[in-house]
Amino acid sequence: MRKITLKLLTRLPTKYGVTGLILIIFLFIYGIVGSYFIMGLNIIDSIYYAVITMATVGYGDYTPHTGIEKIFATTLALAGVALLAYVFNILLTNFQERMTEYSKGARKMKAINDMDDYYILCGFGRVGKVVFKELTQRNQNVIIIEKDENICQSIEECESVVVIQEDATEGDLITKLAGDKCNSVIISIGDDVSNLFIVLTIREQNPDVWIVSRASKIENISRLRKAGANKIVSPEIIGGQDLYFESTRPHLLRITTKHTFDKIFDEFEIIAKHGCTLENIDYHIPGIETPLTREIKTKDPVDGKKYQNYLNTHDDQRHAIDNLYKSTNNIHSHLISGPDKTTFDKLVEDLEKIEDIIGINLSNEEIAEITRKEIKE
Incomplete structure (x- = not known):
């Protein structure tokens, strides 16, 4: 549990964390300068007074007497409370979100483990949607790997359909999934460079899995074949054949x-x-x-x-x-x-x-x- 917590915390968005840290530093500097010039404390006591006031501890050993001192102490305390509440709220909210994502990921992996066999579909664009329709019409189990969050949310999951929001070119998840239970890996991404990299990644760890890849450009067919794809399908060629047959009908x-x-x-x-x-x-x-x-x-x-x-x-x-x-x-x-x-x-x-x-x-x-x-x- 400790490892999971550390992992989740280290993956928190840096944008909000950095913003909170900068605000705390500015407020701390404000507290030290104000304590030194307004409260008349030495540098060590100024640091001490700034900390206990920001944290609203208030031991009472240093008490503001004049109006300007009271205004300074009040602004420092209020700003400290608001800022700490803001930072902790960000930490707790994001921690909860990450815990939810981790729980979803665990459920997805359990659903995959419960499948007897499945197809892996990388990319859910125009071509991927057609492939998915053909697979589901035949009651096949499908694991969809798609990096676009909006697309992932639009796909309805069930016992036979698992959607994983991830870039198939990153990490080693796809190589782990392309094991003995995998009937075939279907790569339908529109970028041939990404398709080539995925084929190389899978083939390196899974020499026996059947890989079908899309090729957007005809000149990349031979490269994908050399990389280890068993079958390459080019919409350009298929589209040309369909146009020919329709024109000659x-x-x-x-x-x-x-x-x-x-x-x-x-x-x-x-x-x-x-x-x-x-x-x-x-x-x-x-x-x-x-x-x-x-x-x-x-x-x-x-x-x-x-x-x-x-x-x-x-x-x-x-x-x-x-x-x-x-x-x-x-x-x-x-x-x-x-x-x-x-x-x-x-x-x-x-x-x-x-x-x-x-x-x-x-x-x-x-x-x-x-x-x-x-x-x-």
Whole structure:
């Protein structure tokens, strides 16, 4: 308890403490000078009289007689009482505040210890809020570390959400929390320098924890990766991709087809022949709405040939892709970008010659309903 008290007292705001100390010094000087010139005391007795009058002890060994002496003693006593009350009030108020903060901190640490596992979220800005929403929607335990007091107060805490007001770049709290119970550390601060420092700090003490960091600038992605981040997400890149897909949406075509593994390359040759780009492939598992997605992003037939040669020389990979087609009953969708609707019409016409086309621009819900019917059949 003694150590805690000393720690709290040493952390009191210096602004009020210094102000109180300066006022006490000025009043003490006033008391000594007044005692020497007004009361007619020597320097030692002046110091003594100033102290006992300021402290309102008043032993009675020195008594003011004249009017000026009484005025001096009165002002010194009143100022001493007011000033000491001011200083002690500051000390007690701040001590109480610090004790309250310490009690809150203890409760937060107990709540963290009671969690079986959790995610650490550093930074609660625009990106951090989105991440937090995704985590809470999935009933995950979240520890938020944010240095802004107003932001911390705006977050509602509960058994699964603990908010810690602290700068993640200072101290070692985050390294202690990023232990065995930590599923992942998500760093969403807008400053890449701070993100880099946090990654280095965590990785130094926790070599196995999974770290996901935000990168505001593309050129910092490699630095964050070298520092130890397992995954780097750039809102700039994601935003650019979203803008691209939204701008090309009138020139995007989703074709849901059903064919066996051996038709892959014939299909791709037709897509490339029409100058279209195969953006990705969605594999629809029967009865499940969300598909498995492979990102392709190519229009070059050479890439198709390379992949074909790779599968021809790697039996295990060939069997894996073949099994994937079988597990989806050969139903999958291609997201294709192209120059115009006329090209898409010709593309669909050529694809119909080699495979069964289930539908055009079907939603995942519609495709899931189709696969459910196949299960029943």
